[in-house]
Amino acid sequence: MPxxxxxxxxxxxxxFGPVTIAADGTAVTAVSFGEQNLPGDRQPTALTTxxxxxxxxxxxxxxTLEFMDEVVIGATLAYDPxxxxxxxAKAWLLVLTDARTAAADDIASYVDVVRxxxxxxxxxxxxxxxxxxxxxxxxxxxxxxxxxxxxxxNEDVAVPRGRLFDxxxxxxxxxxxxxxxxxxxxxxxxxNLHPVICFDPDDPDQVRTAHRTxxxxxxxxxxxxxxxxxxxxxxxxKLSAVDAELxxxxxxxxxxxxxxxxxxxxxxxxxxx
Numbered sequence: 001m002p003x004x005x006x007x008x009x010x011x012x013x014x015x016f017g018p019v020t021i022a023a024d025g026t027a028v029t030a031v032s033f034g035e036q037n038l039p040g041d042r043q044p045t046a047l048t049t050x051x052x053x054x055x056x057x058x059x060x061x062x063x064t065l066e067f068m069d070e071v072v073i074g075a076t077l078a079y080d081p082x083x084x085x086x087x088x089a090k091a092w093l094l095v096l097t098d099a100r101t102a103a104a105d106d107i108a109s110y111v112d113v114v115r116x117x118x119x120x121x122x123x124x125x126x127x128x129x130x131x132x133x134x135x136x137x138x139x140x141x142x143x144x145x146x147x148x149x150x151x152x153x154n155e156d157v158a159v160p161r162g163r164l165f166d167x168x169x170x171x172x173x174x175x176x177x178x179x180x181x182x183x184x185x186x187x188x189x190x191x192n193l194h195p196v197i198c199f200d201p202d203d204p205d206q207v208r209t210a211h212r213t214x215x216x217x218x219x220x221x222x223x224x225x226x227x228x229x230x231x232x233x234x235x236x237x238k239l240s241a242v243d244a245e246l247x248x249x250x251x252x253x254x255x256x257x258x259x260x261x262x263x264x265x266x267x268x269x270x271x272x273x
Contacts, residue, residue: 043090044070044089044090044091044118044120045069045090045091045165045168045169046165047091047117047118048067048091048092048093048117048188049067049161049164049165049168049188050117050165051093051113051114051116051117051119052065052067052093052161052164052188052189053161053162053164054113054117055095055109055110055113055189056161056189058109058113059109060097060102060105060106060109060110062095062096062097062106062110062189063096063097063098064094064095064096064187064189065093065094065095065096065187065188065189066093066094066095066138066185066186066187066188067091067092067093067094067184067185067186067187067188067193068085068091068092068137068138068141068183068184068185069090069091069168069183069184069185070089070090070091071175071181071182071183071184072141072144072145072183072184072185072196073085073086073089073090073091073092075144075145075147075148075181075183076137076140076141076144078144078147078148079140079143079144079147080136080137080140080144083133083136083137083140084130084133084134084137085137086120086121088120089120089121093114093188094134094135094137094138095110097110103126107124111124138185141183141185141194141196142154142196145181145183145196145198146196146198148181148183148198149180149181149198149199149200149206150199150200150201150202151198151199151200151201151207151210152196152197152198152199153196153197153199153210153211153213153214153237154194154196154197155193155194155195155196155197155214155217155218156192156194156228156229156230156231156232157192157193157194157195157217157218157220157221157226157227157228157229157230158190158191158192158193158221158226158227158229158230158231159191159193159221159224159225159226159227160191160224160225160226161188161190161191163191163224163225163226164188164191164193166224167193167220167221167224167226168184168193170220170224171184171195171217171220174213174216174217174220178209178212178213178216179209180197180198180199180206180209180210180213181197181198182195182196182197182198182213182217183195183196183198184196186230187230190230191226191230192230192231193230195217197210197213197214197217198210214237215240215241218238218240218241219241219244221241221245222241222244222245227245228241228242228245234272236271239271239272242272254272254273255273258273
């Protein structure tokens with residue numbers, strides 16, 4: 001049966017510059033923020049994180065709220081030119097509602113928020129192919145960033161949502177300092193971001209710099225009141241940052257419990273404890 005979904009485009013003059021909305025149903029909203037006469041020194045990243053925080057504070061809670069920065073957008077388009085991302089965007093949000101009866105109200109709320117925060121472009125879609133395209137753009141983060149230099153270190157930090165912008169600014173500054181690309185995407189709805197450090201695996205200096213940068217990113221998360229692992233666990237790469245995050249008292253308590261349960265130290269020795 002042919003689809004009856006129609007796309008409608010609206011352009012609104014705003015104090016942030018022209019805002020174009022492409023309306024195509026009521027399920028997924030993809031929002032792009034660019035440099036368009038933003039007031040004062042407001043950055044697209046600041047407006048994006050503020051919009052995300054306002055969405056999360058409102059009554060229409062999304063099931064998914066994803067973010068990409070400019071580095072990731074560029075890497076994604078280089079890796080997959082058909083990803084459907086705008087080439088001039090500086091930041092990107094993906095907002096998903098799975099409400100069965102109130103989707104239209106949810107989407108209207110999201111569109112209102114991002115328009116008031118200076119969105120350059122808003123795409124709204126419930127066509128399955130367009131939904132899949134938007135979701136695919138977010139899911140190619142790792143291979144797209146990996147392809148920039150040939151290898152990458154993928155982080156999994158989380159900070160309070162009120163510190164998201166601070167984290168993104170510090171990551172951009174760190175990238176400039178170390179001379180390696182750091183692109184960030186992730187789940188802004190809960191403050192969990194995935195900075196990706198790109199490097200040439202055949203260049204020993206870049207390899208060393210990347211691993212040193214990894215430690216600095218973990219330190220940033222702790223400094224901003226967050227955690228070095230939002231969802232993927234400690235593993236071995238983040239073990240060095242656990243003491244700083246948890247502090248000696250809690251680490252001592254963990255080790256004491258481990259000693260009681262594993263007095264001979266045979267359970268996964270040399271890992272977290």
